[in-house]
Amino acid sequence: MDDLTPVRLRDGTEAFVVPLLPANREALREEYEHLSAETRFDRFLAPVPTLTDTMLDHLVCEVDGVDHVALVLLVITPDGTERPVGLARIIRYRNDPSVADVAVTVVDDWHGRGVATALLEVLMQHRPRGVSRIVTLVNASNRASLAMLRRLGEIEVSKPESGVQVVTVTLPDGADSASAGPGRVDAGALALEDSPLRRHDPPSPAPLPLAGDPDRPGASRR
Numbered sequence: 001m002d003d004l005t006p007v008r009l010r011d012g013t014e015a016f017v018v019p020l021l022p023a024n025r026e027a028l029r030e031e032y033e034h035l036s037a038e039t040r041f042d043r044f045l046a047p048v049p050t051l052t053d054t055m056l057d058h059l060v061c062e063v064d065g066v067d068h069v070a071l072v073l074l075v076i077t078p079d080g081t082e083r084p085v086g087l088a089r090i091i092r093y094r095n096d097p098s099v100a101d102v103a104v105t106v107v108d109d110w111h112g113r114g115v116a117t118a119l120l121e122v123l124m125q126h127r128p129r130g131v132s133r134i135v136t137l138v139n140a141s142n143r144a145s146l147a148m149l150r151r152l153g154e155i156e157v158s159k160p161e162s163g164v165q166v167v168t169v170t171l172p173d174g175a176d177s178a179s180a181g182p183g184r185v186d187a188g189a190l191a192l193e194d195s196p197l198r199r200h201d202p203p204s205p206a207p208l209p210l211a212g213d214p215d216r217p218g219a220s221r222r
């Protein structure tokens with residue numbers, strides 16, 4: 001992508017979308033610690049108070065701009081400095097190259113102003129080639145996340161299991177993906193809980209849904 005994409009938020013704010021860079025690693029660690037516990041929980045579906053070095057390796061160093069794209073939304077503060085207020089990423093699943101997971105985090109004082117909407121619009125334009133569907137896990141109580149995903153395409157939401165729903169979005173031009181096929185996504189085969197998007201160091205308090213087959217690839221690597 002171009003280094004800088006100008007966007008306008010729903011509330012009229014002018015902003016910029018830029019790629020996440022390795023140099024942003026420490027800033028990401030610090031910003032994360034300023035998020036509310038609720039925002040952090042909704043992001044990882046578990047209480048994750050800090051981003052560890054291992055997590056930062058996944059979230060920053062493994063961004064390759066091909067199968068893993070991560071973008072930051074910057075606003076200009078009244079004193080003229082740039083402030084990152086949102087981060088969105090998309091990662092292709094290894095088991096099915098036509099499917100990817102997405103995650104978005106917006107700092108609490110910018111919720112509800114259109115940051116996620118603007119970020120996802122740019123992210124979808126730069127999604128990994130051939131990705132025609134999004135499959136992701138969302139807290140059933142997370143209405144903002146469901147509304148945000150609903151904007152992306154045709155959405156299917158599973159019944160909640162342990163308070164978490166599997167959301168499948170068929171992207172509008174998904175039919176052109178040679179690998180997508182006409183059928184449903186086999187979410188159980190995607191090893192959703194092994195996605196770097198959800199991987200975190202502290203032990204998960206409860207197994208996530210879709211764990212029907214404990215022998216699926218990656219199941220032991222959490």
Ligand SMILES: CC(C)(COP(=O)(O)OP(=O)(O)OC[C@H]1O[C@@H](n2cnc3c(N)ncnc32)[C@H](O)[C@@H]1OP(=O)(O)O)[C@@H](O)C(=O)NCCC(=O)NCCS
Pocket residue numbers: 038039040042043102103104105106107110111112113114115116117118138142143144145147148151
């Ligand atoms: C989910 C999240 C990314 C949304 O970011 P945001 O910038 O506030 O979202 P937007 O302002 O672009 O709004 C997106 C949609 O959510 C709706 N929305 C926003 N806040 C909402 C709320 N509190 N309740 C219900 N709907 C809400 C908006 O109306 C919009 O829907 P619309 O397009 O139908 O009007 C943000 O709340 C967040 O960071 N949450 C914590 C982390 C998380 O849950 N990430 C998603 C899973 S990885």
